[in-house]
Amino acid sequence: MNRQLSFIASAFVIVAGIVPLVRADNSSTVSDKPRIITTTDLGADPDDEQSLVRLLVSANEFEMEGLIVATGCWKKSQADTKMLDKIVDAYGECVDNLRVHAEGYPSLEYLRSISVMGQTGYGMSDVGEGKDSPGSDMIIASVDKDDPRPVWVGCWGGANNVAQAIWKVRATRTQAELESFLSKMRVFDILGQDDAGAWIAKNFPDLFYIRATGVYGWQPSDENLDNHIQNHGPLGAVYPDRKWATEGDTPAFMHVYPNGLNDPDKVDQGGWGGRFSTTKIAGIRSMKPVTNEGDFDPYLMYGNTSEGSKAIKRWSDAYDNDFAARMDWTITSQRSDANHHPIAVLNGDRTRRVLDISATPGGTVDLNADGSSDPDNDALTYAWSFYEEPSSYDGEVKIQGDSDLSASVAIPSAAAGKTLHIILEVHDDGEPRLYAYRRVIIQVEAAK
Structure with missing residues (x-):
């Protein structure tokens, strides 16, 4: 046809x-x-x-x-x-x-x-x-x-x-x-x-x-x-x-x-x-x-x-690296010959959806990547970061444990009524190194 x-x-x-x-x-x-x-x-x-x-x-x-x-x-x-x-x-x-x-x-x-x-x-x-x-x-x-x-x-x-x-x-x-x-x-x-x-x-x-x-x-x-x-x-x-x-x-x-x-x-x-x-x-x-x-x-x-x-x-x-790994997939029928993407889990959520969390000014938000995994059993590295550009709060945000499985975000008092976008980045140590992400948007309550 x-x-x-x-x-x-x-x-x-x-x-x-x-x-x-x-x-x-x-x-x-x-x-x-x-x-x-x-x-x-x-x-x-x-x-x-x-x-x-x-x-x-x-x-x-x-x-x-x-x-x-x-x-x-x-x-x-x-x-x-x-x-x-x-x-x-x-x-x-x-x-x-x-x-x-x-x-x-x-x-x-x-x-x-x-x-x-x-x-x-x-x-x-x-x-x-x-x-x-x-x-x-x-x-x-x-x-x-x-x-x-x-x-x-x-x-x-x-x-x-x-x-x-x-x-x-x-x-x-x-x-x-x-x-x-x-x-x-x-x-x-x-x-x-x-x-x-x-x-x-x-x-x-x-x-x-x-x-x-x-x-x-x-x-x-x-x-x-x-x-x-x-x-x-x-x-x-x-x-x-x-x-x-x-x-x-x-x-x-x-x-x-x-x-x-x-x-x-x-x-x-x-x-x-x-x-x-x-x-x-x-x-x-x-x-x-x-x-x-x-x-x-x-x-x-x-x-x-x-x-x-x-x-x-x-x-x-x-x-x-995503593109390179996928091209590797095209030329081998052996799964063990290529790397595959890790799975990032955020506060128990295994989807890929953006999560929303509320917080109070001056408080803390605890986040964890417990349950994240790699299909090839590669070691995983974690990175938590404040993504300033889409956030309505543009000051400094401190994250304790920013390279650990769990992290704690200190909510600035000046962030009242604002949003903070926090990115979890998980990558493996395979070849090439592959990444998975999660995003949480923290809505800080307005000052009372």
Whole structure:
């Protein structure tokens, strides 16, 4: 079957090949995995191919519901899915090995079923009556599922697949139905690469829309990629050398990567995909070839905080080693030949959720990582730190036992009515060293 049309045949089996999560008590539950759709302007720059390799070796962490070939200001037309198919097929050569090392990797057949063409033309010129595509239909079908989790659409090129989906829903449903649809969608736009993003933000101001511009400066070195990525089997072979910047699109899925570090809906918390202002910003412009966004002023989007890519770079050891370890998984069917991630437990909680705790000014909060473990029985190292940037309190915070299994946070009297974000970082001593995180937000009561 032509993969451009495969969505029609697969719309009703879109969750096939995904292994559901199970609670610690072994009871079945709705998966906690983030639901993602990726739209990519493959062929515009090698960085899309690079980001796809990292995404696919991380595929067990997500429920991937669409891989859509898209256009953008550097690639204004698309004709087929051949570049996407090549990378997906390389994944197919590795998936059996990957499944030795972690549960939840989708089958090759499933990924082929969600690899489709999106809008073949550029920007808003390819949005409107009669412009539906397998990609825009896939977005609608995904958001329409009876699933309480939002759908994160990563726009690695232009955003006109999202625009066409929204246009169709607005044209065919009631206002209430449109609002319900939009409430389940999240858009993570890399740099803005057509005029559709501005059109969306202008006409649907309540839509959760991030435009990330701080996407350069966090990337691994060329030497790192040579040594740990590109020489690793079929997926390493389809990870090209950079032409400009490396993996500029990766923050779109790193933001929702479920590593215990952040809640993606709380954009100011900060994680592997960056940190963003909680107040939408007017006029975040697209890349230079997009010249007509002023026609949509004012439009509002969530944008990067002043830290820019430094908010990503602070976690570089963890995400570089995560990628390297996963590439190791692709080339060995022996579990003992590779390293695997530790599990961080915070105050008895074994999930990856951010925890909230209340405290009184001048008091203490006791935290512990008891129960944390490593599947390879590696030794674990613990680090507790105050993450100042997302905290509303900006003074000094003392943590007793900041490298121990248990720690005690001294709550400053001046922190009354403020929040303190505390990060637990656990890493093993394997090769490469792998990390797990937990975050607790301490809400300090107001002074009485």
